[in-house]
Amino acid sequence: MSIPQQLARVRTAGCTAGTGSAAGSAPLTEDTFVARPLAERAELALREGPLTYCLATGLVIRWAHPAVFHVGPAGTMGDDAALRVCGTLPRVPGARGATVLVAAQGPGGPVLFPVDPARTSVETGANLAGEPRDTLHLSDYQVPAELARPVTPELLSEFELRAALSRAALMAGAAQRCVQLTVAHTATRIQFGRPLGHFQAVKQEEARLIEESALVGAAVEAAGEALERLGAEARFEVAAAKAQASASVAEIARIAHQLHGAIGFTELSELRLATTRLWSWRDEDGDEAYWSARLGRAALTQRPEQLWSLLTGAN
Amino acid sequence: MTALQSVQTLELRREVRRFLSEERARGTVLGRPDSWLTGWHPEFSRRLAERGWVGMALPKEYGGGGLGFLARVVVIEELLAAGAPVSAHWVADRQAAPSILNHGSEEQKKRFLPAIAEGRCFFSIGMSEEQAGSDLASVQTRAERVAGGWRLTGTKKWTGGAHCNDYAIVLARTSEHEDRHQGLSQFIVDLRAPGVRVEPIRLLTGEHTFNYFHLDGVEVPDGMLLGKEGDGWAQVTGELAFERSGPERYLSTFPLLVAVVRELSDKAATADQQVRLGALMARLYAVRQLSLGVAAALDEGRPADVQAALVKDLGTRLEGELVHEVRRILPVAADAGATPGTYPELLALALLHTPAYTLRGGTNEILRGIITRAVEHKEQQS
Ligand SMILES: Cc1cc2nc3c(=O)[nH]c(=O)nc-3n(C[C@H](O)[C@H](O)[C@H](O)COP(=O)(O)OP(=O)(O)OC[C@H]3O[C@@H](n4cnc5c(N)ncnc54)[C@H](O)[C@@H]3O)c2cc1C
Numbered sequence: 005m006s007i008p009q010q011l012a013r014v015r016t017a018g019c020t021a022g023t024g025s026a027a028g029s030a031p032l033t034e035d036t037f038v039a040r041p042l043a044e045r046a047e048l049a050l051r052e053g054p055l056t057y058c059l060a061t062g063l064v065i066r067w068a069h070p071a072v073f074h075v076g077p078a079g080t081m082g083d084d085a086a087l088r089v090c091g092t093l094p095r096v097p098g099a100r101g102a103t104v105l106v107a108a109q110g111p112g113g114p115v116l117f118p119v120d121p122a123r124t125s126v127e128t129g130a131n132l133a134g135e136p137r138d139t140l141h142l143s144d145y146q147v148p149a150e151l152a153r154p155v156t157p158e159l160l161s162e163f164e165l166r167a168a169l170s171r172a173a174l175m176a177g178a179a180q181r182c183v184q185l186t187v188a189h190t191a192t193r194i195q196f197g198r199p200l201g202h203f204q205a206v207k208q209e210e211a212r213l214i215e216e217s218a219l220v221g222a223a224v225e226a227a228g229e230a231l232e233r234l235g236a237e238a239r240f241e242v243a244a245a246k247a248q249a250s251a252s253v254a255e256i257a258r259i260a261h262q263l264h265g266a267i268g269f270t271e272l273s274e275l276r277l278a279t280t281r282l283w284s285w286r287d288e289d290g291d292e293a294y295w296s297a298r299l300g301r302a303a304l305t306q307r308p309e310q311l312w313s314l315l316t317g318a319n
Numbered sequence: 320m321t322a323l324q325s326v327q328t329l330e331l332r333r334e335v336r337r338f339l340s341e342e343r344a345r346g347t348v349l350g351r352p353d354s355w356l357t358g359w360h361p362e363f364s365r366r367l368a369e370r371g372w373v374g375m376a377l378p379k380e381y382g383g384g385g386l387g388f389l390a391r392v393v394v395i396e397e398l399l400a401a402g403a404p405v406s407a408h409w410v411a412d413r414q415a416a417p418s419i420l421n422h423g424s425e426e427q428k429k430r431f432l433p434a435i436a437e438g439r440c441f442f443s444i445g446m447s448e449e450q451a452g453s454d455l456a457s458v459q460t461r462a463e464r465v466a467g468g469w470r471l472t473g474t475k476k477w478t479g480g481a482h483c484n485d486y487a488i489v490l491a492r493t494s495e496h497e498d499r500h501q502g503l504s505q506f507i508v509d510l511r512a513p514g515v516r517v518e519p520i521r522l523l524t525g526e527h528t529f530n531y532f533h534l535d536g537v538e539v540p541d542g543m544l545l546g547k548e549g550d551g552w553a554q555v556t557g558e559l560a561f562e563r564s565g566p567e568r569y570l571s572t573f574p575l576l577v578a579v580v581r582e583l584s585d586k587a588a589t590a591d592q593q594v595r596l597g598a599l600m601a602r603l604y605a606v607r608q609l610s611l612g613v614a615a616a617l618d619e620g621r622p623a624d625v626q627a628a629l630v631k632d633l634g635t636r637l638e639g640e641l642v643h644e645v646r647r648i649l650p651v652a653a654d655a656g657a658t659p660g661t662y663p664e665l666l667a668l669a670l671l672h673t674p675a676y677t678l679r680g681g682t683n684e685i686l687r688g689i690i691t692r693a694v695e696h697k698e699q700q701s
Contacts (some may be wrong), residue, residue, distance in 0.1 A: 140488055154560075187694055201695055209688030215633045222612060223605035233324065241602075247601035296597030303596055304588050308581035312400040312573070315604055318324075318332050 007232040010037055011173045011224065019184075022133065022277035034097050037170040041104040042163050044100045046153040054102040058119075058140075059289075063091035065110045069145060074222035079111060085149040087117065088135055089101040089142050093124075099138035107155070107163045117147045131284035133277065152213025161195055162236040164290075169227055169242045171289040172249040176224045178285070179217040179252065181278040186213060189264055206263060208235075213259040223248045230317065240302060240314060243295040250292035253282045273298045323611065328393050336371065342403065344371040349660055350402035350574040354680075357526055361438070367398075367405075368438030373412050377420060378542025382433030383593045386586035388618040391613065396566040402574035406480065406528075409567075411435045415442035415488055417561055418505075422546030422554050431486075436668070445475040445489035445532055446555065450579040453685050455680065456499040456552065456617040457489070460492040460505060460534060464689045468540040469493075471506065471514075478532035481517045484510055487532065490551050503551030506545045514538070518640060524671045555623075562680050566629035569606045569634030571676060572641045575669045576603075578662050579645045594649050599641055606634045620629065625693040628686040635683060 014033050032054075038089035039055035067082030074081045087110060096104055103120040114137055150157040190201035190210060200206045227245035263269045268275040273307040286292065322328070331672035332339020342348040342414060347363050367373050375391040384390070398405050416435050419427055428599060451458040460473025471491055489510050494502035508515070514537035520529040546554045583592060610630045616623040646653070646666060653667035677683045 056675065080615070084583060124523050183694075191695055201691065207691040208684060208687050210694075211632065211690040212627075218629055219602075219609060219633055222608040222622075223601070226604075226608040243597075244601040244604035247598060248605045251598060263485045292598065293594050296594045296601060299597030300588070300593030300595070301597075303323055303580055303600055304584055306583060306591065308577050311580055312397075313576050315480040315600065315607065316396075318329055 018174030374436030
């Protein structure tokens with residue numbers, strides 16, 4: 005399946021998430037779109053069972069068997085590739101029931117390795133939508149040599165892009181769900197003897213909601229095509245898609261809730277399943293400030309005339 | 320948009336960029352905001368035409384490039400991003416040409432299309448009137464039958480370029496009906512014909528693009544009725560998809576963003592400046608993708624009215640937001656009297672044009688009505 009096709013599925017999952025519909029389970033996305041393809045790329049043979057991921061920073065990773073007489077540019081070298089890891093993997097999606105594929109800076113460059121939560125101390129938690137976000141504390145966690153993979157910076161970068169883009173695709177789905185529920189609501193809820201959708205003030209807001217959701221969808225779709233074509237080079241497109249998806253959340257959730265009235269603020273409506281996810285997902289895998297700063301830096305590191313080339317992806 | 324990544328389009332884009340850098344060196348392309356409204360430069364239009372970049376989407380038999388909408392989009396987005404002076408041929412290329420191609424007689428096609436593609440024939444839009452703004456169907460300009468043609472009487476308002484263009488496509492009432500959408504027709508009116516009187520209306524900047532366009536019993540021969548008598552409303556609404564979705568609906572202020580990046584690139588930008596600039600880039604990227612989607616639909620002959628309305632509302636709001644955000648990124652007093660091309664001068668120009676972005680081509684409030692109607696309709700059917 006091509007990346008755009010896979011992303012279309014992810015988007016559907018984001019649209020139905022939490023509704024009990026079979027397609028709608030977020031950890032599936034973490035497995036199928038991010039962790040598994042990258043583990044395969046790195047030729048990591050993992051035991052069966054679901055996968056999730058963490059792009060970790062701030063871990064202390066050292067060689068399990070340092071060769072004290074062999075000091076290279078990156079400090080001591082290892083006798084083999086086995087590692088020992090200390091630190092925290094914060095708010096990992098569904099970690100309590102999955103193997104965590106970790107990408108981090110190791111002593112000799114980027115590494116990829118799996119972490120079995122059973123051998124860590126697990127602090128369970130949840131995001132605003134109640135999806136599991138578990139923090140794992142690793143104290144001298146041992147990674148055997150056959151499971152520690154040095155990887156290229158490109159692979160690490162593609163890891164981050166896939167994570168961000170799949171999150172953005174989930175968000176596009178949830179945004180679409182906000183539109184569906186709101187349009188259905190304003191078509192059926194009667195006030196002043198007419199459906200809400202009849203009133204100009206309602207129409208104006210509803211159109212903005214539809215537009216903002218379409219905007220996120222278009223950015224995600226285009227970034228998916230770019231990732232398919234360019235791999236880790238699709239930095240600009242993916243950053244734009246996640247930055248925009250996150251930036252659009254406030255407006256999408258605001259309008260959807262406003263047009264629902266009180267019922268949307270309660271468990272009587274399904275709207276919360278979409279909006280609480282949007283409020284969480286906008287922060288996950290890099291928020292809009294993180295990705296916008298990257299775009300801004302990219303724009304400022306080239307000649308001003310190149311700004312347009314950056315936007316069009318054509319030089 | 321994989322079609323946009325094809326070798327031909329990439330080559331075309333490079334060619335336009337080479338041309339633009341020559342024109343920059345020549346001093347014609349100056350990175351001006353809103354250059355499709357006020358950048359009137361007939362010689363530049365002709366140089367574009369010589370390269371085949373006017374009337375690109377027209378069939379070859381009528382002097383066009385036979386290249387489709389996507390190729391045209393590549394060229395015009397490059398021109399707008401560079402702030403090139405394209406207003407002389409703008410309406411002719413974007414609107415009059417496809418209208419005449421779709422509705423015109425063979426004689427009209429032979430007469431106007433090759434001239435448009437050569438950059439020798441410029442058009443105005445004569446739709447709005449004093450009493451017919453958003454409510455366009457209430458136009459009061461009348462066309463009465465006379466021997467061999469029609470006599471047009473009334474006053475159009477806001478007619479851009481009527482003082483310097485060659486023709487206008489005028490929407491006029493040809494008969495009375497209960498349903499106001501019936502009985503409207505379009506005419507191609509020679510702006511130098513007897514009875515035409517053009518009176519300037521200055522913009523708040525003092526610039527002259529708008530006019531009152533008086534038609535005091537202007538005689539229009541039969542051959543200049545565009546399309547069928549009474550089909551004016553359908554023809555006008557068909558035009559609007561072309562008018563609403565193009566890159567001019569989100570790029571009008573892009574040259575100001577280039578200007579602020581130029582200012583910032585000599586300094587160490589703060590984190591906040593980077594984030595704000597990046598957020599604008601993300602939104603521009605996203606709107607562009609939506610707009611390209613409409614171009615692809617038009618290219619394949621699929622209906623795109625609703626998508627076009629959506630692009631226009633998002634894109635034109637962004638044009639205005641960009642101005643205010645740029646001012647936050649790098650605060651400076653906007654100064655229309657500063658040296659042309661400097662940041663304070665470009666900021667003033669883009670700012671003083673902000674009221675136009677969300678009004679022209681059908682106000683955004685009206686467009687939002689179109690969007691909700693369509694979505695509700697779809698929802699009811701599913
Ligand atoms: C830069 C520029 C160039 C133009 N060029 C041309 C041209 O070349 N030829 C031409 O024919 N026309 C031209 N126009 C005119 C343009 O098409 C009209 O300005 C536009 O259709 C709106 O009409 P109006 O200005 O009379 O505003 P009005 O229709 O009076 O509207 C005023 C306000 O009320 C709102 N409003 C009106 N009705 C409704 C409703 N039913 N629901 C909600 N809100 C509503 C509008 O959205 C707007 O905010 C141009 C306009 C501009 C700004």
